[in-house]
Amino acid sequence: MEKSIPDIVVGRLPRYLRALEYMLRKGIKTTSSQELGDSIGISAAQIRKDLSQFGEFGKQGTGYSVRFLVDQLQSILHVNQPWDLVLVGVGDLGTALATYQGFVNRGFRIVLAFDNDPAKTGKIIGDVTILGMDDIEVKVAESGAKIAMLTVPASAAQEVAESLIKGGIRAILNYAPMQLSLPADIHVEYIDPITKLQHMTYYLD
Amino acid sequence: MEKSIPDIVVGRLPRYLRALEYMLRKGIKTTSSQELGDSIGISAAQIRKDLSQFGEFGKQGTGYSVRFLVDQLQSILHVNQPWDLVLVGVGDLGTALATYQGFVNRGFRIVLAFDNDPAKTGKIIGDVTILGMDDIEVKVAESGAKIAMLTVPASAAQEVAESLIKGGIRAILNYAPMQLSLPADIHVEYIDPITKLQHMTYYLD
DNA sequence: TAGATTGTTAATCGATTAACAATC
DNA sequence: TAGATTGTTAATCGATTAACAATC
Known part of the structure; x- marks a missing residue:
């Protein structure tokens, strides 16, 4: 059986998504766990840990593509559909x-x-x-x-x-x-x- | 220095208060941590632990006076004033x-x-x-x-x-x-x- | 390459639960 | 008294943070 994701982690994903969508509108192309965390008051370590529950979305040295991570989070949360x-x-x-x-x-x-x-x-x-x-x-x-x-x-x-x-x-x-x-x-x-x-x-x- | 109360505990108090005020309106005079917990989906142990952060409000064998606990929680939350x-x-x-x-x-x-x-x-x-x-x-x-x-x-x-x-x-x-x-x-x-x-x-x- | 940042492991921290002596 | 239930301690469980090898 697949390990289940803690609900408290799921509850943070919409906040990540909101901040990332905001970056997307601002034209920001890439971000880091540090920068994302600073913007919503969550530690960089926690963001990386949360995301790691669902896969590997970043690149060492450069961070995350905002567009890609938005797409991934929308898919995870099932909001890539109406x-x-x-x-x-x-x-x-x-x-x-x-x-x-x-x-x-x-x-x-x-x-x-x-x-x-x-x-x-x-x-x-x-x-x-x-x-x-x-x-x-x-x-x-x-x-x-x-x-x-x-x-x-x-x-x-x-x-x-x-x-x-x-x-x-x-x-x-x-x-x-x-x-x-x-x-x-x-x-x-x-x-x-x-x-x-x-x-x-x-x-x- | 006084030990500070965890914010997560403070956040549960309004839920306790709401359930107790409901009991008060229903004319229920006393309740137990078990009964209160069942009504809001929280364990009896947790309710007793949370309340114990603020004092001793119950009586062994009989539980809590609803009226008294409502008053105490209102006072703790500072909602005994407009x-x-x-x-x-x-x-x-x-x-x-x-x-x-x-x-x-x-x-x-x-x-x-x-x-x-x-x-x-x-x-x-x-x-x-x-x-x-x-x-x-x-x-x-x-x-x-x-x-x-x-x-x-x-x-x-x-x-x-x-x-x-x-x-x-x-x-x-x-x-x-x-x-x-x-x-x-x-x-x-x-x-x-x-x-x-x-x-x-x-x-x- | 050198610097930056990830994903992950281990350590720490905090919260919840179980258990029970005290006692109403 | 006997039964019920508290307040509290210790044990368990889970979440967060720190640290770092891997690597872009």
């Missing part, structure tokens, strides 16, 4: 996400949006028409989407997440301030400004 | 944050909002009037706020962050998809859906 997203909950935050151009630029496209408010269904947000929550499983399954963004109230998050999984969703970006209890093979990431603020206030007087 | 926030960037995301009730409920109050678009200045968002970016340092300093939320484009984030710090800001919740380079005594937390999505796509086919 991904369809489902958005559930079209409140202020859901609306902001639906109209955010950053997703499309990185290959993430919202293909379905749901809200349980009848006043919202039928309206167009971003590129899609808001649908009611009826038959959400079926509609998600038909779309084939594997990733959902959840921007519903905490009280609804668990139930909605379970419906999404029945519809074939395998990864959830959860904006609801609520720990989801889901099967181990479902990938969940949390975005929660309150816990981040409370983390920082610890260090303030 | 905090003023500055919001910079009133686009879709900034608007969503300005109107989000979750902040006020947890003691975080937006007292200033800035945007560089003249069409927006003077408008009211949430409880505050949108101001232009002129003299942002002075206005922030006058407010006395120590925490800012940054929802400006990546290209502006570094410069704005530096102005905020000159105005006395000591902690920044950065929504701009951009690594900030700031003095070590400034606390920065990042919220970035793209990197979270890219983390998850690694595990998808």
